[in-house]
Amino acid sequence: MRMNIADRKTTYVNGVGLRWFGAVLLLVLLVTTFCTLCSSTSAAGAAEFGIQKDSGKLEIGFVTVGPVSDWGWNYQHNQGRLGLEARMGGQAHTVIVENIPENADAERVMERMADAGAKLIVSTSYGYADFCMKAAKKNPGVQFIQAQAPVEGSNAATFNGAIWEASYVAGVVAAKTAKGVKRFGFVGAHPIPPINWTVNAFILGAQSVDPQITVDVVYTNSWYNPAAETEAVKSLAAKGVKLVYALVDSTLAAVKAAEREGIFCISHHADLSEFAPTKYVTGAVWKWSKLYEDVAKQIIAGTYQAKPIAGGLKEGYVGLASFGPAVNGETQKKARQVIAEIASGKRKVFAGPIYDNGGKLRVAKGTTLNVGEIVSMGWLAKGVRGAPTK
Numbered sequence: 001m002r003m004n005i006a007d008r009k010t011t012y013v014n015g016v017g018l019r020w021f022g023a024v025l026l027l028v029l030l031v032t033t034f035c036t037l038c039s040s041t042s043a044a045g046a047a048e049f050g051i052q053k054d055s056g057k058l059e060i061g062f063v064t065v066g067p068v069s070d071w072g073w074n075y076q077h078n079q080g081r082l083g084l085e086a087r088m089g090g091q092a093h094t095v096i097v098e099n100i101p102e103n104a105d106a107e108r109v110m111e112r113m114a115d116a117g118a119k120l121i122v123s124t125s126y127g128y129a130d131f132c133m134k135a136a137k138k139n140p141g142v143q144f145i146q147a148q149a150p151v152e153g154s155n156a157a158t159f160n161g162a163i164w165e166a167s168y169v170a171g172v173v174a175a176k177t178a179k180g181v182k183r184f185g186f187v188g189a190h191p192i193p194p195i196n197w198t199v200n201a202f203i204l205g206a207q208s209v210d211p212q213i214t215v216d217v218v219y220t221n222s223w224y225n226p227a228a229e230t231e232a233v234k235s236l237a238a239k240g241v242k243l244v245y246a247l248v249d250s251t252l253a254a255v256k257a258a259e260r261e262g263i264f265c266i267s268h269h270a271d272l273s274e275f276a277p278t279k280y281v282t283g284a285v286w287k288w289s290k291l292y293e294d295v296a297k298q299i300i301a302g303t304y305q306a307k308p309i310a311g312g313l314k315e316g317y318v319g320l321a322s323f324g325p326a327v328n329g330e331t332q333k334k335a336r337q338v339i340a341e342i343a344s345g346k347r348k349v350f351a352g353p354i355y356d357n358g359g360k361l362r363v364a365k366g367t368t369l370n371v372g373e374i375v376s377m378g379w380l381a382k383g384v385r386g387a388p389t390k
Contacts, residue, residue: 050095053117061113062096065125072250072269077124080288092296102127110135114142162312164201166284168349169338170266171205176331178243185236185244186217193377200381214383226253233257271321283321290316314343355382
């Protein structure tokens with residue numbers, strides 16, 4: 001039935017229109033509330049990470065597989081992030097999301113960071129590589145850099161540091177500090193290239209001081225197992241080892257165990273000198289803040305290109321930790337000399353002749369390994385014991 005204007009007026013007066021108006025008003029309020037909630041949810045998504053979309057700064061998101069309180073791999077990436085922001089606070093703002101597993105959750109976090117306004121995303125775990133690539137393809141306007149694992153694309157690149165250079169210098173320091181000691185130990189997670197190049201660089205540095213030095217390797221078969229790491233150090237000490245180098249996600253447990261056992265220790269990733277006040281020698285450390293700063297400045301300047309990023313002592317991407325109390329002035333001077341020689345190219349870590357622990361010549365005299373050969377290293381140097389060479 002149709003109504004004329006007079007009928008409508010009468011309807012409003014009779015209250016029927018008031019009910020209709022109330023229903024419409026309620027609908028409007030519900031729609032408005034829903035839109036507000038959606039807007040709030042989007043804002044909360046950005047606020048969850050702390051990304052400031054309209055800050056006028058380069059917004060950078062970091063993703064880690066473990067806690068940044070681990071005093072190891074994750075801790076040092078966070079130190080790099082904080083160092084970057086301290087030096088570029090006026091131009092860059094950073095956020096970090098911890099404890100993200102190596103599965104599709106990593107991809108979702110990266111995508112949410114991109115949606116929130118991040119223009120550079122730092123993927124710090126090897127197992128993130130595939131998810132980093134997927135997120136990069138979906139967000140062509142955002143740059144992605146992936147730690148160590150190979151990725152490539154117009155907006156995705158691998159980054160790494162020549163940590164073997166620092167490990168070599170640590171070997172020199174170890175041999176000069178533990179004078180007369182011929183048997184060192186090494187606690188590693190798995191028999192894989194990053195462990196191989198580290199223990200090989202370490203023993204080559206030590207053997208440059210004393211060719212008779214050997215290194216016993218114990219694997220924990222885990223990147224993080226403090227109990228197994230502690231037992232590994234104890235077992236090496238029981239065999240007469242007087243110095244141990246550890247490479248797992250966090251070398252904190254191994255360093256503490258070495259202090260308790262009364263043997264010298266060398267850390268990896270971060271400076272752990274405060275945890276072994278009498279037996280700490282030094283450590284091979286990542287200096288990620290310099291690498292992050294270099295990338296951020298290039299992006300801001302519009303000169304950045306997505307290609308593999310690498311560097312060592314020369315670039316300031318790796319270095320040595322503090323020296324322990326047993327490291328005398330002469331040894332410290334020698335360490336600085338070796339660092340300068342490596343940085344200038346005068347000394348090469350993997351310069352031949354180098355034989356593996358099965359007697360096979362791996363690097364001929366007059367040649368040196370390139371980065372590709374180092375990062376795919378499947379053998380162990382002469383003097384490394386307790387672990388087979390492939």
